[in-house]
Amino acid sequence: MATNPQIKDVQFSEKGLKEFNHLLTRYDSKRSALLPVLHLAQGEFGALTDDVIHYVARLIELSPAQVLEVVTFYHMFHRKPVGEHHLQFCATLSCWMAGSHQLLKSTCSRLGIREGETTSDGKFTVTRVQCLGSCGSAPVVQVNETYYENLTPEKLNRLINSCKEGKPKIP
Amino acid sequence: MAGEKKVKITLNGKEIEVPAGQNLVDAAKDNGVEIPHYCYHPGLSVAGQCRMCLVEQEGNPKLQIACNMKCSDNLKITTNSEKVTSAVQSSLEMHLINHPIDCPICDQAGECGLQNYYMKHGKYHSEMREHKVNKEKVVDLGDHVVLDKERCILCSRCVRFTQEVSKTSDLGIFQRGDRAIIGTYNDESMKGNYQVNTVDICPVGALTSKDFRFEQRVWFLDEAPSVCSGCSQGCNVSVHHKKGKHIYRLKPRFNEQVNKWWMCDKGRYTYKESNYDKRLSSAQLGGIDLPFEEAIQAWTTDLKVLLAMERSDEVGVFVSPHHTHEELKSIIEVLVSQFGITKFYAEDIDAMVKADAPIDGFLYRSDAYPNSRGFLKVFQDKKIKLHSVNDLTAALSKGSINHLVMFIPEGDRILPVTGKIARAMKPDTFVVCLTPQKGATDQFPGALSLPSLSHYEKTGTVTNHMGLEQSMMAGFKMFKESHSVQEILGLLSSRYSDARHEKGRVGT
Amino acid sequence: MSNLESRSYLIGIVKGLITTGGHFFRNLLGFGNRPTIEYPEKRRNYSSRFMGVHILTKKKSGEIACTACMLCATNCPAECIHIVAAESPNPKVEKYPAVYEIDLLRCVFCGFCEEACPVDAIRMGRDYEVPELSERNFVVGIDYLMNRPSLQNKNISVFHEPERIAKMPEKKIA
């Protein structure tokens, strides 16, 4: 496919390529591996930028538009790099009843950014997400891939402080 | 279609017989019942997204979509019950609550699915008081298509077209829910030779043709069935013109065997060769306008002088396969049988026909003439030998031809060939150009030019590469002075015979 | 009429003159109820629904309000409106009339165009004094219809969507 000039050529790491080939063997159609490959690419490159999307499109033999359709459909795929600590506040019913909105507002004001933005030092991104499947221990915040449950304002501040030090730990 | 199994279905109480497995929407349309639909298109896969074609099926409490139903025995469908009409009205309302309703500036006004169905099925007072979702308005998708994401009703016809028919897969639906938008990757230009088909099948004004942008309102346009002159595929088109004065666009016309619902972008702009700026609008002699009558008279006298001295072999005729059967027949009847002219010259049509193959694997073919097969057949039937253009240039430079009749079609394709002939010609040879285009007459400064009809004004038949004879019923004339080739030759032969018998007044 | 009167020619003339003279002097001195007025010093006051030469309205920003949607040309029974639409130079506006001409000689001043217009871009004005030397000048264009002095720039369209235009992204079309 004629790629337009601004698209730089990117490549999976050697480990990533091995993982990619293994993934292909698990499915009966190449396109079925698209989601896992996008997870793999987002893990390696940090975000699904235009170059990455064109690379994945070539690997899975799809047009970039078809891959972009999938990337923009799912919430977990980002087209721009997110902060080192991606604070995802659950906004749905049980967490909302437990006050997750107040936690979100206070965190935004504390970090000085609005919802969905990244702090200038690239450390934090704050977004609102839908039900994380942990309603019994509401309110919940997911940082990168870990759930932090039963948060109170104090616990949340301690969590953010531990993130600032680079080692997020259970408050 | 005769051998197909028929099944009996009941539509609105009336029992009808339809081919087995036919889509219910098509079956209903064939029997006069119009089931409203946006996302269904007979040439594309079934999406079932717009939910406009909801119908009541006996034995099923929930309304079913008709586009996903194949006709099978004793299928009982009701489309006019109160429940169905209110469902269709509410589906339409849902389409319109985030629609910008900017009909004054939308080219689709007059042929827009939303307007049509609102008048047939809507007629409600909108209760949408909330803020509408705003999206990008004028987005340039390359040199053929302009996109307006706000008007899009997300029926995914264009996406399915690029994935299933043109196979470029460059359109997609991004984001989710009512924030979803149609577009290409980062709004880059669309690719491929079939982009404007997406404009035809887009039921609303989301995808509009850049060439037709703001040109004319569709309710001012008349429609004439014709065949595309772009190549030998012979796609059926309808020519949209205003009172025969100006052609604004071409749209494909459904033909099961040739082009189904589609046509290529190249062919779509062939109408520009018929419009005002390209046309020879009156007869000319050496560049000076003169009434059509005198031009015919001049041609007759020169021809008469030659034929009287039995020098019919000094008359050369250049023809091209761009002409219809009827034109070629009249050329042969008048020039050959009446005047006994034998020397016919044309490009190497045999080679073109043999090398003819689809260029982009779908419709557009390499042979650039719409009637090559027909042309060869006519001349082979009459056993007239076709000499090559080189023979003509040789004969001209040698001076053995000093009366040249040039049948030149419109379009820039032919100009290199006619240019070569013009350069090889001696200044004193008498040239007659029967052509619709100014470009050709400029190449022959001293020539007698007679304006003939452009391709889309002609009524006649052409044979496409499959050998399928297709008729064109244009029936409009853009310039008062221009006449069809048959008319001109008719006048010529009648003037010639009058001149010979010295009687009868010249009729206008 | 007595026999003498009909035979003697003079009495009839004098009687006629007395009637005309009576009207003449009564009107001259302003006592008469003559319908004519001293035009152009005094003018008839027509009703506010009077339909005179058309007016093309403007947006608040001074641009032409018309979007060249051709509804007036379609609705016009005399087919005397000729419009050529084009891409608007203002990046926030999509379509505007490059040419908008009305042939006043053909126009029957029925007001159908005013009714058809969805954005109050054309109205029936109050001017009726449109003297011209040749019929070509009766085909009036945008400049006359929108900016003629008698309008005193008061022809502002009531239909405008400032917040929608403000939020509209600029169009990206070659």
Add this chain to the structure above:
Amino acid sequence: MIKHTIHSKNMRPLAIDQKPLAAERRVLLEHEHIPDMNKIDVYASKGGYEALKKVLKTPMTPDQVIDEVKASNLRGRGGAGFPTGNKWSFVPKTKDKPHYLLCNADESEPGTFKDRVILEKLPHMMIEGMIIGSYAIGAAKSYVYIRGEYQYAAEVIHNAIQEAYRAGFLGKNILGSGFDHDMTVHRGAGAYICGEETGLISSLEGKKGWPKLKPPFPAVEGYLRCPTVVNNVETLAAVPWIINNGGAAYTKLGTAKSTGTKLWSVSGDVNRPGVYEVENGISFRVFLEDILGGMKGGKKLKAMIPGGSSAPIMTAEEAMKCTLDYESIASFGSMLGSGGMIVLDETRDLVQVLKNLSEFYHDESCGQCTPCREGTGWIEKILHSYTEGEAHREDLKLLDRVSNNMMGRTICVLADSIAMPVQSYMKKFPEEFERYLKKAG
């Protein structure tokens, strides 16, 4: 390099740590509290994979397995409650196309977090159930479609599958029975719609999670247009017990029509929110007092959403009278659904609750069908302006009309998941909406 994923230990919902309460009936979660129960050896030591051995060693024919599940009258635990035995029997017996079994571990229904316990603590029980199910429908491949956010659970399942391969319960010629089977974990990427059966199939095919047109039904033409069965985690986890103890034994649990036990994930204004396994048919009153520790802060119960956010709401009186099984909840106009119960006390403003839910469904609507794509957005906007002080009486009529025009008009039931609650909130709690009308004056 691949970022190493870290997980924290406090993932387990609270209530599950203590020993079973009197009113609980732990069948699936019997050994859940044993540490390292997710390892294969500990699981095998508690009778794990006996059912698989029983199926493959005796050997039971696929039809016998299906009949056993039919006899147990096990109903789908994901939300629809469709009898699993019947679902399996719809798969055509012919083998011209490959068959697939997909485990729906997407669990995105607000209020539902029961599958997570099985995924993190008892992965092998689900795996064993999947292998048996695949054997029953003749599927050579099965996939665990797990929601992208459950990163830790995905790892646990992945390790468990590798253990199963090493133990010979997966791969070629399992236990010498000639039955080959491959299982893969497939992570979703954050879309509620992929919890819908055909939405999951589209997502697994590498497309947007747009549900597919039915007919054709997945059992005939599903994943890659081949016969496919999609079962919930809890449904598959119940299969080994049914095979071990027989379908009849399973019908002794619970009520006649709602047999067996159900995992309830409770959240909201209760003292002990969490995941509990109870026998179907237990009364809500007992469930609330004995298991959930009553209302938090002694407040009065106002309303209860039984089966996840898409279930119509039940008033306090109705809740107190109902028993936790499909029939009783349905008799009050609601749905057992996925068992994601949300309890609301007297302080909760139900219009705000409904607004929050409409935001969820507006954000999660996949946008394929027009009534849902536009309708969810419209409902949210109406509720937004309704609660921001511009409440008009016609808004209620409009809400009713719009939700009516969404119900039953779309390819999947996401539209109904907001339309039915809207209707039930307005019918059962009109006074909540009146309050806003008065406030708006």
